Amino acid sequence: MTATNAVLAAREVTKVYGGTQALKGVDFDVAAGRVTALFGENGAGKSTLMKILAGIEQPTTGHVELDGRPARLASSRDAADQGISIIHQELSLCPNLSIQDNLFLAREVRRPYGAVDRRAEREATIAVLRTLEEELDPDTPVADLRLGQQQIVEIARALLQEARVLIMDEPTSALTAPEVEVLFKVIRDLTARGVAVVYISHHLDEALEIADDVVVLRDGRLVATAKAGDVDLRWIVAQMVGRDQDALFPDREALAGDEVLALRDLVVADPANPDRLAVNGVNLTLRAGEIVGVYGLMGSGRTELLEALAGRIPPASGEIRLGGEPLSGTGIRERIERGVVLVPEDRQRDGLVQTMTVGENLSLAGLYKFVRRLFVSQERERGAVERVIADVTVKTAGAKAPIGSLSGGNQQKVVIGKALLTDPRVLLLDEPSRGVDVGAKADIFQLMAAQARRGLAVLFTTSEAEEALHIPDRLLVLARGVVVGEYRRGEINREELMSVSDGAAIGGAAR
Template identity: 55%
Template structure:
């Protein structure tokens, strides 16, 4: 890498405490212009806290920020924005009841005479921003009608619309397909050429090595390593994060599968107010102790298939879903849970967590009927059940009574996994189970999946990560345009074959 980059922002001895928990401990950090400044660390290491301080969401309890060499106090997002700082949060911050264009310009509306909002100008600017990200979405579409990956594209477009000189991207690719990731990388290269300082947070380590110019590693609120990206490799990154250099996605010993527990036949889900199908005649079966991975691009119908199996579309979905011979199609979510199904949703913020409740209350939400005795919930039984999941899933939670929002994104994901396990399911549906989870937590979750399968649980999971689906799956299904386009037995799949099977050929008939 030729030449050094100028330091645009510096954190000096910055600390931050929450409810007695020290999130940051005297952090010194330099952010360089015209470069991708990678920030990595396990969930709970303090990455998001650092970025929230830079973006004006949080204020430090100690230390200071220097912008262009001068002390600055960023007391709000608006103040940070005036200094040219933009952020794409890991948890999406959009208004589902507003259109794409309205979300992009909320609080910064384009106006014409007499201060009226210039909606045509906003729509045209929105179209241009989305086109730069290779998306031809209608600017008048309600954000609530978009899938998670499309919402993430809107968040990125919103940040780009602010012409920021400092742009923070917190897990920007977690819900994007590989082609969308490539588009984002081209946009980042263009921003670098314009001198924008980019902070890039991700748990996809090979992605970081490819795109980063500088790397900073956080562990337990402290910086453990800082270097030029050209001078490090993946084992160095992992070693700074967790004190070891391995990525353990390894499978456990092979075991025998049991009988078929889940039989799905010709499941279909129509589009809303449009011709065609979101899920188009999908059939599959799952045996006890088997892990089946579903790979596909965003919009392939993977999430919608899970929703059909789990009773989210009674009256709309058709076909047959049988769990150990019991017909579940047409029954509601509660009936599916009691029958032995559990679902970990793709979007934990919108579909998984109750943000006004505590860690413990979120974890026991689906199993209160199992914990109650004669209609009464025993606090002692609830505490024991929660403590067991916290211990087994290595959830970093000082006290289960704290709000769920006090946890990092990865630990919130573990809470959802614990909630599912507390229902003692026969079949576990996992939609992007590793989204927002660090390398150490990934290994723990994957080991838990293999252990659960060895104990006889059947697992059906969706992932956009080729390495994960190949490492974890006993069998792989590929979805495209709402259909199963290919199936691979263990050892038969290659990354090239999976990508080829997931690529749309002829568009789905309208």
């Protein structure tokens, strides 16, 4: 791929880690005033290439060019000084600091005599947040923000650098649909001013919508380039993984057995705003061997529904029954022991302990199963961990490998494996494919289908229309905490799903 107006480029770049060749002679151009969408599975080399372009890593062979001339980017600060900014997939904010302090950390605005100009920083913070249509108090600690707002702060920090090249790695993974639209407007404004944008997202349709150019990496090689208007999602998937998009979703028959879980008039208050109902009068049944999906946009109550079932937040009213017996009043541990386990939406915050190994993370929730006479049977624990690693197809050097050495998709498989190691009857998954590549998504969907065939009752949430339409045997659509529709597979199309999920028909019912 070569472009005459490339502001930033990789030329024959190779990167070797130990005996692994992560990049193999890649030529990649970032054109001024255009959005280049970079696609590829986990392990394809996307992150490595971006780290090289942002000065975080150095190429083993080959070189980087700026404005057509060879350039050495010795560090991320060096790259930033030359106009290259990157938004990382995993947030790098300091939760105990305010929004303002995060935005200006290590790059304070100073007065002529050296003192920090807090007023100027505050004005700049308010201005950049308004650009992103967020009315947040600059003094708010980042820890008090929801995940989507934290992601907006990360984006705001990059925008303040006024870069010539902006690399965005999964910038919308926690954003609501309206927030994504605002971000797209900002991106279009940036490109209109000549900024070059590299956009990486596992939301393929979203990336294709904003892109001008498309580049696909596979196994460390650049395998395809195209103008965005000349290709579709099916073509992109085929280039990424060598198989058609329809093959991503398991072909299975619904084999629902006995009722396992039942909700009656469940009401859950919003933990962040007790005056608001996150879940309002939900009724639901779940049978053994069945996969039920809950589709909803951000703020629909889908996460609060699953957290109430898992014992993480208490219902305000209503009834939960497991196998015909009341489940209300029990906490997380008791529900795990009774067979209800949750794979949380945010694997980094709620699903993994980053200082532990793969094996230690896997056995954490089910450790009680290996205790004999007050001691943990390491032999039984080791055998169970090795079985789960094989069952959920985690690509790892072994159980003792650091969890941080795994890709996002494999970390998500560890979180799912941790849940399965508890031998659940009901498997709850909150956005299980969030932030993983298309190949890992296919593995996770196949894993869900396999657990249903084993007789587990599977309940998952998603904000992805294609997942909602193809995976569950039954689909519940949630809007403002209310179930606004229930459908069997094939009974609703994408357009109808979008229309139902906006919640217009329920008025202020869940406000």
